[in-house]
Amino acid sequence: MSTPExxxxxxxxxxxxxxxxxxxxxxxxxxxxxxQLVRARFFRHRAALVGMFLxxxxxxxxxxxxxxxPLPGWWDKSPTATGSLSDGGNxxxxxxxxxxxxxxxxxxxxxxGQDNVGKDYFALTMKGTQVSLIVAFVVxxxxxxxxxxxxxxxxxxxxxxxxxxxxxxxxxxxxPLLAIAAAAxxxxxxxxxxxxxxxxxxxxxxxxxxxVRSSVLSLREKEFVEAARSVGTSSARIIFxxxxxxxxxxxxxxxxLAIAAAVLLESALSFLGMGVQPPDTSLGRLITDYRSAMSTRPWLxxxxxxxxxxxxxxxxxxxxxxxxxxxxxxxxxxx
Amino acid sequence: xxxxxxxxxxxxxxxxxxxxxxxxxxxANVGDPLADLRELPDxxxxxxxxERVERMHLDLPVYARYFLWLGAxxxxxxxxxxxxxxxxxxxxxxxSATMQLVVAATVxxxxxxxxxxxISALRQYSGFDHSVTFGAFVAFSLPIFxxxxxxxxxxxxxxxxxxxxxxxxxxxxxxxxxxxGLAWSSLIVGDRRTRxxxxxxxTxxxxxxxxxxxxxxxFADPGLxxxxxxxxxxxxAFGFSVLISGPKPNRPMxxxxxxxxxxxxxxxxxxxxxxxxxxxxxxxxxxxTVAVCVAIGYGVGGVLHRRNAIATAxxxxxxxxxxxxxxxMLQSFVSYSRSVQGRPISTVGARTPNYEGTFWELxxxxxxxxxxxxxxxxxxxxxxxxxxxxxxxxxVMNLDYVRTARAKGLPERTVMTRHAFxxxxxxxxxxxxxxxxxxIGGAVVTETVFGWRAMxxxxxxxxxxxxxxxxxxxxxxxxxxxxxxxMIADITxxxxxxxxxxx
Numbered sequence: 001m002s003t004p005e006x007x008x009x010x011x012x013x014x015x016x017x018x019x020x021x022x023x024x025x026x027x028x029x030x031x032x033x034x035x036q037l038v039r040a041r042f043f044r045h046r047a048a049l050v051g052m053f054l055x056x057x058x059x060x061x062x063x064x065x066x067x068x069x070p071l072p073g074w075w076d077k078s079p080t081a082t083g084s085l086s087d088g089g090n091x092x093x094x095x096x097x098x099x100x101x102x103x104x105x106x107x108x109x110x111x112x113g114q115d116n117v118g119k120d121y122f123a124l125t126m127k128g129t130q131v132s133l134i135v136a137f138v139v140x141x142x143x144x145x146x147x148x149x150x151x152x153x154x155x156x157x158x159x160x161x162x163x164x165x166x167x168x169x170x171x172x173x174x175x176p177l178l179a180i181a182a183a184a185x186x187x188x189x190x191x192x193x194x195x196x197x198x199x200x201x202x203x204x205x206x207x208x209x210x211x212v213r214s215s216v217l218s219l220r221e222k223e224f225v226e227a228a229r230s231v232g233t234s235s236a237r238i239i240f241x242x243x244x245x246x247x248x249x250x251x252x253x254x255x256x257l258a259i260a261a262a263v264l265l266e267s268a269l270s271f272l273g274m275g276v277q278p279p280d281t282s283l284g285r286l287i288t289d290y291r292s293a294m295s296t297r298p299w300l301x302x303x304x305x306x307x308x309x310x311x312x313x314x315x316x317x318x319x320x321x322x323x324x325x326x327x328x329x330x331x332x333x334x335x
Numbered sequence: 336x337x338x339x340x341x342x343x344x345x346x347x348x349x350x351x352x353x354x355x356x357x358x359x360x361x362x363a364n365v366g367d368p369l370a371d372l373r374e375l376p377d378x379x380x381x382x383x384x385x386e387r388v389e390r391m392h393l394d395l396p397v398y399a400r401y402f403l404w405l406g407a408x409x410x411x412x413x414x415x416x417x418x419x420x421x422x423x424x425x426x427x428x429x430x431s432a433t434m435q436l437v438v439a440a441t442v443x444x445x446x447x448x449x450x451x452x453x454i455s456a457l458r459q460y461s462g463f464d465h466s467v468t469f470g471a472f473v474a475f476s477l478p479i480f481x482x483x484x485x486x487x488x489x490x491x492x493x494x495x496x497x498x499x500x501x502x503x504x505x506x507x508x509x510x511x512x513x514x515x516g517l518a519w520s521s522l523i524v525g526d527r528r529t530r531x532x533x534x535x536x537x538t539x540x541x542x543x544x545x546x547x548x549x550x551x552x553x554f555a556d557p558g559l560x561x562x563x564x565x566x567x568x569x570x571x572a573f574g575f576s577v578l579i580s581g582p583k584p585n586r587p588m589x590x591x592x593x594x595x596x597x598x599x600x601x602x603x604x605x606x607x608x609x610x611x612x613x614x615x616x617x618x619x620x621x622x623x624t625v626a627v628c629v630a631i632g633y634g635v636g637g638v639l640h641r642r643n644a645i646a647t648a649x650x651x652x653x654x655x656x657x658x659x660x661x662x663x664m665l666q667s668f669v670s671y672s673r674s675v676q677g678r679p680i681s682t683v684g685a686r687t688p689n690y691e692g693t694f695w696e697l698x699x700x701x702x703x704x705x706x707x708x709x710x711x712x713x714x715x716x717x718x719x720x721x722x723x724x725x726x727x728x729x730x731v732m733n734l735d736y737v738r739t740a741r742a743k744g745l746p747e748r749t750v751m752t753r754h755a756f757x758x759x760x761x762x763x764x765x766x767x768x769x770x771x772x773x774x775i776g777g778a779v780v781t782e783t784v785f786g787w788r789a790m791x792x793x794x795x796x797x798x799x800x801x802x803x804x805x806x807x808x809x810x811x812x813x814x815x816x817x818x819x820x821x822m823i824a825d826i827t828x829x830x831x832x833x834x835x836x837x838x
Contacts, residue, residue, distance in 0.1 A: 047472075167350065173821075174354040176776025176813040179794055179806070183361035186798055264478055268780050271480045272795060287481060294488055305481040312476035320472070 038249075041325040048321020051314035058310055062129040065122070077110075077120035079127040079281075090299070113299045115290065124286065125303045131282040132266060133311065135197040135275075139262035142201025144255045147208025152239050152247075154209070155216030166213070169206045177204070181265060182274045189277045196275060200262060208254040215247045249326030256319030263312045283308045340826065347818045352405075358810045359401045362803035368393065368417065370801075390419060391802070404807060413811065417802040425793060426808045432685050432789035436782065437774045439705065440712035445767050447713065448720025453756065454522065455721070456728035462521035467721060474718035479711055483784035486707045487682045495678040501554035503545055512542035556669050559662040564602050564655070568595035571654040572647070578752060579650075580643045590635035590644035591651040594628050598655030602662075609663050612694050621656060628652035664702070667695035671703075679703045683786040708785045712778060716770065724763050731759040761831045765824045772820030776813030 032040070042048060067073030090113055112121040154165040172180070180203045188199040219225065220243065228238050244251075267284025269275030276282040281289075283304040290300035367373075368391060372383045387393070392400050407414055413422045455467040516538030523533040548554065559567075572591035580587035608616065628648040636644025672679045674696070675687060681704045690700055731737065732755050740754045741747070779791030790809055797805035 167346075167353075170346075170350045171353045171357060174350050174814045174818050175358055175810065176773065176779075176817065178779050179358065179776060179810060179813065180361065182794070182798055183358070183365055183806070186365040187361070260476065264476070267478050268480060271478075271780065272783060274798065284478070284480075287478075287484070291484055294484060295492070298488075301481075301484065305478065305485075308478050308481065309473070309476050312478075313472060316472055316475055 038325045042321050045321035045324055047317045048324075051317030051321070054310060054314040055318065058129065058307065058314070059133060062126050062133060065126045066130075068130065075123060075126070077123045079119065079123040080279075082117045082119055112303045113297070115300055116293070116297070121300060121303060124281065125283075125307060128281050128283040128286045128304055129307050129311070131193050131276055131280055132263060132284070132308070135193050135200070135266045135282065136259050136262040136311070138194060138197025139201045139204060139266070140255050140259035142198050143205040143258045143262075144208055144251060146202065147205035147254070148212050148244065148247075148251055150205070151209035151212030152216050152244060155213040156220055156235065156239050156243065162213075165209070169209055172203060172206050177265070178268070182269055182272065185269050186274045189275060193276060193280055193282075196266075197262075200265065200269075204258060204262070204265070208251070208258065211250050211254055212247055215250050216243055219243050219246055249322075253319055253323045253326060256315055256322060260312045260315040260319060263308060263315070267308050336826075336829075339829075340822075343822050343825070347822060351814060351818055354814055355405070355807065355810060356401060358814075359404065359803050359807060360397055362797065362806040363397045363400065363801070365798050366801040368801040387417065390415070391417065391804075400803075404804065408807075408811070413808045414804040416797070416805050417800050422793075422804055422808045425805065426812065429788070429790045429793050429809075430812060432787055433775055433778060433782070433791075435685065435701070436705065436708055436787060436789065437712065437778050440709040441716065441767075441771060441774050443709070444713045444716040445720055445763075445770075448717045449724045449760070449763060451717075452721040452724030453728050453759075456725045456732065457751070458522055458524075459729065463518060464725075467725075471718040471722050474714055477715060479715050480780050480784050482714060483708070483711045483781060486711055487784075490707050490710065491678075491680040491682045494680055498554055498672070498679070499677060501549070501552050503549035508542055508545040508549070511545060512538045515541040557665045558668070559658065559665065561599070561602060564658050564662055565595075565599045567658050568598050568651065568655040571595065571658075572651045575650040575654075576647045578748070579647050580640070581746065581748060586636050586640040587632075587643040587647040590632045591647040593631050593635055594648040594651040595655055597627065597631065598624075598652060598659070602659050605659075609659075614694075617660070621653075624652045624656045625649055664695050664698055667693065667699055671696045671699045675700075675703075680706055682707065685787055685789075708781050708787070711781050711784070716774075719766070719770070720763065723766055724759065727762045728755065728759040731755045761828065764831060765828045768820050768824035768827060772817040772824075775816045776809070 063073075065073045065075040066077075066079060110120050110122065112125055114121055115124070150165050150169075154162040181200055184199040184203055185196055188195040216239075225238060225242055228242050233242075266275050266282060267287070270282045270284030271288045273288065276285050278285075286304040287301060290297070293300045369384055369387060372380060372387060375383055392403060395403070404414055411423075413426060416422055416425070451467055455461075455464040458464055516534040516536075519537035520530045520534035523530055525533075569592070572588070572595040576585075576588035576591045605620070608620075612620075628651070629645050631652075632645030632648035633641060635648070636642070668679070671692065674690075674692065675681075679699070681687065685701070685704055687700050687704075690697070692700070737750060737755050740750045745754075775790060778789070779794055781787075782789045782791035783795065790812065793805040794809040797803065797809065
């Protein structure tokens with residue numbers, strides 16, 4: 001199973017002999033930095049590349065089509081303008097080429113259809129996608145920063161700092177995520193999507209903190225940390241300059257997983273009516289608003305769901321690729 | 336061990352107190368609990384507000400209200416909600432509804448997920464494995480409320496419409512049969528010819544089965560009948576004895592076959608008893624089944640094979656009993672379906688309101704209501720089990736002791752079931768325990784989509800009305816479950832894996 005052909009790189013594969021013997025024979029091996037290795041492994045992960053491509057496409061589509069804030073986009077309809085229904089609001093998007101009996105590749109007037117008061121559903125979906133993406137990224141960043149700092153402090157200082165921080169983590173874990181997230185979102189949801197993302201980040205950092213702590217616990221015993229301490233380096237500098245760069249793999253992977261989870265959490269909360277509040281809309285909110293239209297205008301229900309799955313799926317694939325790239329020892333699970 | 340448990344209990348208790356305080360403060364600040372009263376005309380407003388302030392103690396600061404609640408909670412009184420209803424009563428109903436919903440779903444997700452994960456680990460890099468991996472990623476990314484609404488549309492509304500005229504279109508038969516063929520051929524080990532035979536065979540059998548059910552309108556009046564019961568009992572007997580004691584005829588297999596035969600005979604003998612049973616009858620029969628099967632295994636197994644024989648006999652007996660149960664339930668399908676206007680799969684609630692019927696009809700009624708939410712819950716939690724059991728099996732299969740087992744000439748089946756599988760399951764046990772803890776508070780969205788008045792209802796109405804009391808009732812049960820099951824997970828892990836030491 002572990003022949004050199006199917007392990008991503010000879011130097012890190014499970015077969016330690018091949019790399020060492022190649023070097024011993026003076027074969028030409030270019031030195032590669034950690035980042036180059038990681039990047040090469042990531043780019044060899046096909047699913048992760050597809051995920052990356054999909055995510056970038058969705059982000060570009062959402063932000064360029066209807067524009068963001070004062071910036072205009074290339075799509076000429078706005079998510080708020082109502083209008084007259086054409087063709088009962090059916091989607092005009094056509095993907096079946098003419099020679100297969102379809103009407104050709106065409107966007108048409110309303111590619112995703114219209115809702116019951118004639119709003120363009122493509123613009124509305126793009127607006128929801130923007131909000132969902134922003135919330136998810138804010139959640140991911142806040143959760144990761146808080147989790148990393150607290151986890152690193154707990155792991156580095158040990159003693160009562162660790163006890164207190166880990167008990168705080170236990171307290172947050174003991175509350176069902178949906179309950180605390182719903183309560184926090186209901187308090188902050190009125191204040192806008194950035195606040196919503198921040199409070200959701202403040203209740204979802206526990207996993208990151210635990211991961212970072214356990215990896216810091218082993219790093220702090222390493223010689224280079226001891227060396228830094230012996231020359232009088234401050235604790236803050238040791239944590240941020242010496243230890244955290246070595247945990248970057250754990251951190252990056254947990255950012256992606258936190259973002260994927262945040263997309264689903266935000267949409268679930270918005271679905272329950274506790275996340276994004278009108279006049280803002282999000283993908284989850286769109287599904288709630290139009291779920292009674294399932295039997296009459298099913299497209300109002302399909303498009304936002306499709307985009308939620310697209311975002312969560314591509315972020316999950318990226319996370320999987322990053323995990324394999326940073327930790328090739330786990331490759332046995334998926335190559 | 337006892338010291339560890341005692342210390343964990345004390346710490347958990349303090350964690351729960353702190354968590355309850357956080358939750359109370361948050362829940363008390365989600366909004367204005369008097370908002371709806373401020374809309375009232377002036378003359379009614381003042382007295383209504385005074386009454387609610389009195390009932391919710393709104394004149395006190397939040398922490399005072401928390402300690403009032405905590406003090407009462409210690410005596411077992413969880414308070415009254417904004418309308419003055421006793422939350423203990425509401426909570427009891429909510430717990431029973433939620434347990435109905437999540438227990439079956441979680442158990443099924445664990446069993447199916449582990450089975451798929453192990454098969455996909457045994458056939459690593461096959462088409463099946465790749466499809467499972469991709470499917471797991473999709474399932475991780477599914478918003479459950481979206482799946483729920485889809486299931487309501489296609490699993491209930493369209494399915495019930497289809498049941499009126501249950502003819503399977505030839506195209507569907509073809510596609511399903513092809514998929515079955517592909518799945519089987521990628522699971523079979525062998526050269527191209529063997530795989531081709533497996534593919535053709537599986538495709539033909541599936542197509543024939545579907546065509547048969549379509550032609551006979553089986554779905555309009557589903558039932559298994561004695562022949563199917565006997566065949567599945569025999570199949571189970573062979574399957575379990577192959578898994579547990581190997582494919583050659585031996586005493587455990589005879590024990591299983593005896594159990595299957597007894598089960599099939601009992602199908603006829605017990606027929607009058609099963610016409611109008613109640614829950615106690617069914618429970619009694621289940622216990623008797625297990626006892627009889629243990630006796631069969633004990634008698635047939637002899638000294639040498641007793642343990643295996645008892646295992647095969649009990650598994651076969653329980654499986655056969657389950658098949659008989661399903662068969663009897665389906666016999667009432669036509670009368671049940673007629674009594675609910677031909678719409679047996681339901682989308683809302685836990686039971687048909689004011690429904691009266693026989694034991695079997697009532698069982699069908701709950702099954703019809705449970706089917707869709709259970710499917711939704713399984714779909715989203717299945718993926719975790721599949722991924723974890725696959726990863727853990729792959730890890731164990733590469734360990735030295737498994738190689739040793741192979742090297743000393745044990746058959747592959749024994750290596751897998753006796754050596755790899757048992758250790759591979761240890762992390763899954765922990766995962767399952769954690770999962771049971773979170774599932775009570777995690778089914779909120781599913782309950783909302785399917786209109787169950789359960790735990791989620793307490794949480795959501797509590798938050799929407801800015802009333803912390805029902806939220807805290809939800810919290811006590813859900814957080815208590817999380818803390819207790821986390822502890823159980825840690826203890827079982829240490830018990831199952833002696834390398835872990837408790838500190």
